[in-house]
Amino acid sequence: MAKRINRRNFIQSAGAVTAAGVIGMPGLALGAGKKVVVVGGGTGGATAAKYLKRADPAIEVTLIEPNKTYYTCYLSNVYVIGGGKGIESIAHSYDGLAKHGVKVVHDYVTGIDAAAKKVTTKGGATIEYDRCIVSPGIDFKWESTPGYDEAASGTIAHAWKAGPQTAMLRKQLEEMKDGGTFLLAPPPNPFRCPPGPYERASQVAAYFKKHKPKSKVLILDPKGKFSKFGLFKQAWGKLYGFKEGSDEGMIVWRGTPKGSDDNKIVKVDVAGKSIETGFGSEKGDVLNIIPAQKAGKIAFAAGLTKGDWCPVNLRTFESTIHKDIYVIGDSAAAKGLPKSGYAANSEAKVAAAAVAASLNGKDAPVPAYVNTCYSIAGPGYGFSVAAVYRLKEDGSKVQKVSGGLTPSDASKSTLASEETYAHSWYKNITSDIFG
Amino acid sequence: MVIKTIAGALLVAGLAFGISNAALADKKMAPKTLMGASAQALSDTCAGCHGTDGASGGPGTPTIGGLSKAYFVELMKGFKSGDIPGTIMGRIAKGYSDEEIEKIASHFSGLKFVPAKQAFDAAKAKKGAKTHEKYCEKCHSDGGTNTEDDTGRLAGQWTHYLQSTMADFISGKRDMTRKMKKRVMKLHKKGGDAAFDELMNYYASQQ
Numbered sequence A: 001m002a003k004r005i006n007r008r009n010f011i012q013s014a015g016a017v018t019a020a021g022v023i024g025m026p027g028l029a030l031g032a033g034k035k036v037v038v039v040g041g042g043t044g045g046a047t048a049a050k051y052l053k054r055a056d057p058a059i060e061v062t063l064i065e066p067n068k069t070y071y072t073c074y075l076s077n078v079y080v081i082g083g084g085k086g087i088e089s090i091a092h093s094y095d096g097l098a099k100h101g102v103k104v105v106h107d108y109v110t111g112i113d114a115a116a117k118k119v120t121t122k123g124g125a126t127i128e129y130d131r132c133i134v135s136p137g138i139d140f141k142w143e144s145t146p147g148y149d150e151a152a153s154g155t156i157a158h159a160w161k162a163g164p165q166t167a168m169l170r171k172q173l174e175e176m177k178d179g180g181t182f183l184l185a186p187p188p189n190p191f192r193c194p195p196g197p198y199e200r201a202s203q204v205a206a207y208f209k210k211h212k213p214k215s216k217v218l219i220l221d222p223k224g225k226f227s228k229f230g231l232f233k234q235a236w237g238k239l240y241g242f243k244e245g246s247d248e249g250m251i252v253w254r255g256t257p258k259g260s261d262d263n264k265i266v267k268v269d270v271a272g273k274s275i276e277t278g279f280g281s282e283k284g285d286v287l288n289i290i291p292a293q294k295a296g297k298i299a300f301a302a303g304l305t306k307g308d309w310c311p312v313n314l315r316t317f318e319s320t321i322h323k324d325i326y327v328i329g330d331s332a333a334a335k336g337l338p339k340s341g342y343a344a345n346s347e348a349k350v351a352a353a354a355v356a357a358s359l360n361g362k363d364a365p366v367p368a369y370v371n372t373c374y375s376i377a378g379p380g381y382g383f384s385v386a387a388v389y390r391l392k393e394d395g396s397k398v399q400k401v402s403g404g405l406t407p408s409d410a411s412k413s414t415l416a417s418e419e420t421y422a423h424s425w426y427k428n429i430t431s432d433i434f435g
Numbered sequence B: 001m002v003i004k005t006i007a008g009a010l011l012v013a014g015l016a017f018g019i020s021n022a023a024l025a026d027k028k029m030a031p032k033t034l035m036g037a038s039a040q041a042l043s044d045t046c047a048g049c050h051g052t053d054g055a056s057g058g059p060g061t062p063t064i065g066g067l068s069k070a071y072f073v074e075l076m077k078g079f080k081s082g083d084i085p086g087t088i089m090g091r092i093a094k095g096y097s098d099e100e101i102e103k104i105a106s107h108f109s110g111l112k113f114v115p116a117k118q119a120f121d122a123a124k125a126k127k128g129a130k131t132h133e134k135y136c137e138k139c140h141s142d143g144g145t146n147t148e149d150d151t152g153r154l155a156g157q158w159t160h161y162l163q164s165t166m167a168d169f170i171s172g173k174r175d176m177t178r179k180m181k182k183r184v185m186k187l188h189k190k191g192g193d194a195a196f197d198e199l200m201n202y203y204a205s206q207q
C-alpha cells in the first residue's frame, strides 16, 4: 500500500514538522511513512489496531501477539469460575481484525529499538515502524509472594491472566469437598481491575452456596479497604451472611489497617497449601494468590518504564521517554484512570486518533475518556462504577468530571437490570475490540 | 537516550494552539479541563456499552445509532437532569455540556439503526401488531420504525430496554406526554401486562 506523495501531503507533513519544532526527520518530511506496529493483541492493542484502520485506512497496521486466542479476564469470574461455562465462553479470535485490514502476526516481541524504529521478535523477524503502540498488559512482581512463583502457578492459580489459569481454578473448586476453604490473597495497589478480586470472592461464594454450602471463602487482604467497598460488603451481607469483623458468614474478609502487616504475605507453602502472614498462618483447600503487579516485560526491555509503570503524555499516550512509541492499557501510568479493560479500550482510541493525526501532519486531537466496571455479586445482583473524564488543561492528570457508584439503596430491579447490562457490556466491548 | 523534550514540546504546541476552551463547558461541571473533543472522539467512548457505532449486541443496552437528533438530545438532557430514570446514564450524561450533547446527537443520528437480533414469539407478535396499530402507530409511525417523529425507536430495539422503559412510564417514574399517557393507561387497563408483552414481541419481530 504505497502512499503517493502529492504536494498537499508534502506540505501537511512539513507543517507538522515545524509546528512540533522537530528538524531532520526525512521519513516524515517526505510524507511516506505510515507504518504502525502494535505490540500485544489484548484489550488495548486490538482496539488500537482496529481504530487506527477506522481513522485512516491508508495506515499499514501490524499487530504482534503470541496467542491465537485471546481470553478476556473480564467476566472470567462470572462465566468460568462461578458459572462453569468453560473458557470458550471468554475466547476471541483475531479474524475480525484481519477483516479490517490489520496484519496479525503471531509472534512475541523481544525488543523495541527506539532509535532505529525497529521491533524484533522471538521468531527472528525485524519489523520497521513509523509509530509503535505498546499494550503488553501486566507482569507479576513475584518477589511480593515469597514461595509462590511462576513455577508454583502450575498448581496454585493466580488466574489474573485469563485462559488455562482460569480453567485450572474452576477445576480445583469443582474437585474441592464440601466444607473446604477457598483462600484468596488479593494484591496490594495498584493492580489491574481493582474490584476483580472481590467479584471473584463473590462468584466462588455463589458457586459454593449452590453446590457446596458448608464451604468458606477466606480473603487475606493486604489492604484496609477496596474498590466498591460498601457495595460489596452490602451484597455479601445479603447473599452470603457476611458480617464485618466476624468469621461467621460464608465470606470472611480480613483487611490490613495502614501501618500494619496483618494480612500481608510473608511466605507461601505451596505443597502444604498455606499462607503465612504478618499475623499468623492460614491453610486452604483451594488457594488463589494474586501477586503485586508491574508493566509487561517488554516495557522494561524497551526502556519505557519509570518505577513499575510507563510514563506517558496523557493527551496522546506517547511515551515521555521514547518518541514515537505509545504505551496504553495496564502498563501505562495513566494518572487518574484505573487499570481496567474499559479504560484500556478508551485509551486505545485516544492513542489511535493521536497516531493517525501525527502521521497525517495534524495536531494531537482533544481526548475524551470513559471508564465503567460492572461487578456481579450473585444471580440478579449487579452494580457498577462509571466515570467520564477529560484531560486537565496542564496535562497533569485525567480528571473525572462525572460518574460514581450504583446507589447503596438501589432497588432489586435496578440490581437485576445492572446484571443484564453487565452482560451487554461484555458483548459490546468485545465486539468493539475484536469484531 | 532521553527524548523527553520532544513529547513535551508536542504537548505545549497543542496547548498553545488554543484548543482548550473551557468557555464551552457548563462552568461548574468541567473546571479547567480541555474541551473541544470532536463528535467522533466523544461518541467512540460510548461504544464499550452501546456497541461500535451505537449498534448494541444486547441483551439489554439499547441501540443508539440512528435515533433522531432531537430525541437523542432530549434523552441525554433528561438523563442529565434526572427526569429520565436509568441505572447508569444519569452518571454518564452529567459529564457532557449541552453543546457536546448536540454534537454527539448529530453524530449518532447520522448512523444506521441496526435492528436487534433477538428471540420472539410469532403468535404474540401478530397480536401485538394489531395493538400497535390501534394504540401507538399514530405517534410511533411505520410500525415503530420511524424516528422522524422524535418519539424514539420501538421496532428492533432490545426488549429488555423497552420493558424497563414501559415499566418506568406506567409506574410514573418517568413522565409521558399527556396524549401518550392516555393511550398507554387505557391499554394497560384493558389488556394488562399481556398486551404489553405482545407489543414487545411485535417490536422484537421487526429485524
Ligand SMILES: Cc1cc2nc3c(=O)[nH]c(=O)nc-3n(C[C@H](O)[C@H](O)[C@H](O)COP(=O)(O)OP(=O)(O)OC[C@H]3O[C@@H](n4cnc5c(N)ncnc54)[C@H](O)[C@@H]3O)c2cc1C
Pocket (backbone or CB within 6 Å): A039, A040, A041, A042, A043, A044, A045, A064, A065, A066, A067, A070, A072, A073, A074, A075, A076, A077, A107, A108, A109, A110, A135, A136, A137, A138, A159, A160, A161, A192, A193, A196, A296, A297, A298, A328, A329, A330, A331, A339, A340, A341, A342, A343, A344, A372, A373, A374
Ligand atoms: C479477573 C479479572 C476481571 C476483570 N474484569 C474487568 C471488568 O469487568 N471490566 C474491565 O473493564 N476490566 C476488567 N479487568 C481488567 C482488564 O482485563 C485489563 O485491564 C485489560 O485487559 C488491560 O488491557 P491491556 O491491553 O493492557 O492488557 P491485556 O488485555 O492483558 O493484553 C496484553 C496482551 O499483550 C500480549 N503481550 C504481552 N507481551 C507481549 C510481547 N512481548 N509481544 C507481543 N505480545 C505481548 C499478551 O499476550 C496479551 O494478549 C479484569 C481483570 C481481571 C484479572
